[in-house]
Amino acid sequence: MIERLQWPSAFEASEFSLVGVSGGRDSVALLDLLVRSGLNNLIICHLNHQLRGNESDGDEDFVRQLANQYQLPIETSSMPVSQLAQQEKISLELAARHTRYQFFASCAAKHGANQLILGHHADDQAETILYNLMRGSAGLRGMSASSSTQQYGELTILRPMLDISREEIDQYIKKHHLPYREDSSNAEDFAVRNRIRNELMPLAKEIMGRDPRRSIIRAESMAVANQSWIDQHIQSLEIEDPQGRLFLPKLQQLDLPLLKRAIYLYLKKHQVAELNAKKIDECLQLVDPSQASKVNLSKGQFLRRKEKRLFIQASTD
Amino acid sequence: MIERLQWPSAFEASEFSLVGVSGGRDSVALLDLLVRSGLNNLIICHLNHQLRGNESDGDEDFVRQLANQYQLPIETSSMPVSQLAQQEKISLELAARHTRYQFFASCAAKHGANQLILGHHADDQAETILYNLMRGSAGLRGMSASSSTQQYGELTILRPMLDISREEIDQYIKKHHLPYREDSSNAEDFAVRNRIRNELMPLAKEIMGRDPRRSIIRAESMAVANQSWIDQHIQSLEIEDPQGRLFLPKLQQLDLPLLKRAIYLYLKKHQVAELNAKKIDECLQLVDPSQASKVNLSKGQFLRRKEKRLFIQASTD
Incomplete structure (x- = not known):
């Protein structure tokens, strides 16, 4: 063994x-x-x-x-x-x-x-x-x-x-x-x-009529491999500007699953708590310039769109 | 409703x-x-x-x-x-x-x-x-x-x-x-x-202590969206030659999860039966020119490597 x-x-x-x-x-x-x-x-x-x-x-x-x-x-x-x-x-x-x-x-x-x-x-x-x-x-x-x-x-x-x-x-x-x-x-x-x-x-x-464990583990390996490949691919697209803000024209080129994931990864990297699918969908709207330009996050922070960038700000800024 | x-x-x-x-x-x-x-x-x-x-x-x-x-x-x-x-x-x-x-x-x-x-x-x-x-x-x-x-x-x-x-x-x-x-x-x-x-x-x-159905459905949507994006991405890489054979130099550029998926999609498109993870892993070896040049598939078919291409052949060919 x-x-x-x-x-x-x-x-x-x-x-x-x-x-x-x-x-x-x-x-x-x-x-x-x-x-x-x-x-x-x-x-x-x-x-x-x-x-x-x-x-x-x-x-x-x-x-x-x-x-x-x-x-x-x-x-x-x-x-x-x-x-x-x-x-x-x-x-x-x-x-x-x-x-x-x-x-x-x-x-x-x-x-x-x-x-x-x-x-x-x-x-x-x-x-x-x-x-x-x-x-x-x-x-x-x-x-x-x-x-x-x-x-x-x-x-x-x-x-x-x-x-x-x-x-x-x-x-x-x-x-x-x-x-x-x-x-x-x-x-x-x-x-x-x-x-x-x-x-x-x-x-x-x-x-x-059979042990489901192997199947479950195999399916997970596949899902994790896919997600990790997508994460690397997002990384390679250099969607952040030199100041570490999300650059809108790059975001707008992403297909929906990648866009959602890119926003999720960005918020997670900045330790934003209480992330869920609904919150990501809210943040998604910021990518559209005709929509509202900020979304509340947890702990008094918000995600803000300004000058073709998305970035996190504390409410007191 | x-x-x-x-x-x-x-x-x-x-x-x-x-x-x-x-x-x-x-x-x-x-x-x-x-x-x-x-x-x-x-x-x-x-x-x-x-x-x-x-x-x-x-x-x-x-x-x-x-x-x-x-x-x-x-x-x-x-x-x-x-x-x-x-x-x-x-x-x-x-x-x-x-x-x-x-x-x-x-x-x-x-x-x-x-x-x-x-x-x-x-x-x-x-x-x-x-x-x-x-x-x-x-x-x-x-x-x-x-x-x-x-x-x-x-x-x-x-x-x-x-x-x-x-x-x-x-x-x-x-x-x-x-x-x-x-x-x-x-x-x-x-x-x-x-x-x-x-x-x-x-x-x-x-x-x-809660209904797991919503969570299960949400996880599936995410997994399916990821897989379908990856499939489209593979499609966009044009890995087949004009004769519909997999072109090896293109395959060799793919990361492992994409390579596996590309082979799976190719075999599935050609109605190869009894596909499973083990069979895909076998076929994977064909991508390496130092390995054997054919793998048995179901119904007397095999996947063959020849002149920098992979393609399906019947055993009687």
Whole structure:
């Protein structure tokens, strides 16, 4: 299975890498695979979410033992995620995500590491794709085998097992007699995700008479490849002027799907929040000089048309 | 609701149009909407699939009454679809589809009509998208508001209600006190489709805490718009030589997603059957002159590289 790990071409095995290890079978298999692949500069990172009392503490002890066994450094942190969710009035999922990435960022800073390896696999991917599709975020899109986040400091997230199924991981665990924590829940596995895995997917499989996961993943790969090609193509058209404003005569030459995407990419690059299809359609009207010349965005900003350019202005300008 | 019917720009209301009417609420609402929209040149087409005995005959009688009431011509045909499926050893769905389109084609020929209006709505669309996604056909793709088929003679299929929900149709039926046949199953609604509608969608809605249909439809529109833009772009690159063969130096300039798609479109245009991602990947190797110069296709054909061209040859050539 080692040879099926996906490493992006930019991956440098010589750098220090963080590995997220919950103690569950996925991350236990990941850690073992990485060590067997000859990666030595690993730092095990384990966050105790304090969601399951003694069980959570047991997970932490177990991961410490793993670190000892593989002779790798370990960083742990403990955070009452459900309290945080209540205090901040955000979902448990969001609170856990926020806490986790802050933790990873602090580990990265401490060890001068800039990449984090996570144990998401093909079944996680199919579930994520369906989840995103049904909640209307990002169309048909799952996780990337390699992605970057700047939100908590520069961090590249690698998911080398994204092409490997849960079944294959189980086989690997058995073959190598790896111990793991049975119920050690991946911190992302809250109610909705668990129900997609345990109820929706099995029902879909039964109805279709075959496992739909491969099809879902294949369709996503195609959609993502198309979108990414279109994004590169838009990039190559140089639609921004030297001051980084959208140049109207260039925008007006774009076909509709590209035009929408170009506006979306521009707003996203400038960290405009609460973007959705309706907002993009509103902004689209600015391309027509006979229409209104500004559209409200979130946080008191607006997108403005002036002198054949579109650009973002704060309301107080 | 009339104003929300989607008519493609090429739609000519003056031509004779066939309308598929099963007698169920969707097609009853469709027919009423069309008549209220001022369309007079309609021909009602009803196929009795003989799947539900007396019930099926009752549906036919009911649709005859509708035709009488609206004073429109009607064409009916009766075909034992399940017998056909057994004889031809094909699925009930495929048999019904085949029979239906043959019937529509014969109606079209008889009346000199070249368009067929069907009652598929937004809920059907969301279900079709999920169905196609899960069975791995065509990625994220549902039905088109306007599509053409040459398989049974030239026929344009229009689905003007594709943006209207089942709930809106129910409201319309109630408001206008339209009678309909309760269980008159749309001929496409066999076990799998029914289970997606009656089990999978409700479970997805419950898990997500919101109706996922709109999100699914929106994601599909985006994916289809992207794909169709890419297809047009490929078209504009003139990758075929005057003899209709793929010109290798042009192919070699394409980025991977476009190259794959270009090969797929070429094979599809030449009616090559049994196309899948694996076959396209095989054909891809022909673009590299250091690789083998032919790839087997279905039905004894192969794709061949010769003199900087790719083209299809029969094995006996």
